[in-house]
Amino acid sequence: MDLKLVSRTLILAVAGGSFALTAFAQWQWIDKDGRKVYSDRSPPSDVPEKNILKQPRGAKMAVTPVPDGGDQATAPAPAAKNNASLPKLSGKDPLLEAKKKQAEDEEAAKKKVEEEKVAKGKADNCERAQKGAASLQSGQRISVTNAKGEREYMDDNARAAEVKRLQAIVNTDCK
Incomplete structure (x- = not known):
């Protein structure tokens, strides 16, 4: 252009x-x-x-006249109506209150679902830890896979450390 x-x-x-x-x-x-x-x-x-x-x-x-007798410049005032015919306002919007209550109820439901998930996870952890501790205390040989992918058998020190770790999980999750 x-x-x-x-x-x-x-x-x-x-x-x-x-x-x-x-x-x-x-x-x-x-x-x-x-x-x-x-x-x-x-x-x-x-x-x-x-x-x-x-x-x-x-x-x-x-x-618009001011009650003390002076004049005050303002935007056009609505015509005076009979105050008895006007509905009394409570200062609360029922629609807004209903939406607020619904949001609180939804938040409470989400919180309850989350608490149920946590409780279920703790119950699963508790059951696994109890089973693992029972198998370690049974005296059977337990094998684990190392970082190279090779099978190794637990010695007494590793077995004791694993029993201690699983017992800590049982103590926290099985209440």
């Missing part, structure tokens, strides 16, 4: 983007930090009227 065509397209895109930003923003004011703010809603009540730079035609910030 031609460099001029690319630069024109880029300039039009940037100009169009900034136009779109200001076209939808009907309010413009300077906030308490000194930055310009563009919005389609009126500024907060703490923004003084001298800091409002742009507003829609005929729009003014709604003024």
Whole structure:
């Protein structure tokens, strides 16, 4: 593409983007930090009227009387309704409470399944250790395979060490 065509397209895109930003923003004011703010809603009540730079035609910030007699600028207030007809809110969302309870129940179920797996693993370890200790204490010759893949028979020291190791497993897992 031609460099001029690319630069024109880029300039039009940037100009169009900034136009779109200001076209939808009907309010413009300077906030308490000194930055310009563009919005389609009126500024907060703490923004003084001298800091409002742009507003829609005929729009003014709604003024609601304060109980002490002064005026306070705020966003338009909803029409007053009879408080007796409004439902009393408990501050709890039943749907949210139900989801929270369901999540807690699922977490408890997962925890129970995990505990059952651990208990089953301990029971299996206990049974194997008891069988191994019984066979070592029977006096029969026990062979093991070394790192080279050769069969070796356990001597009395190796047998005693293995019985001690298996007894430690029995002590921890067979409760």
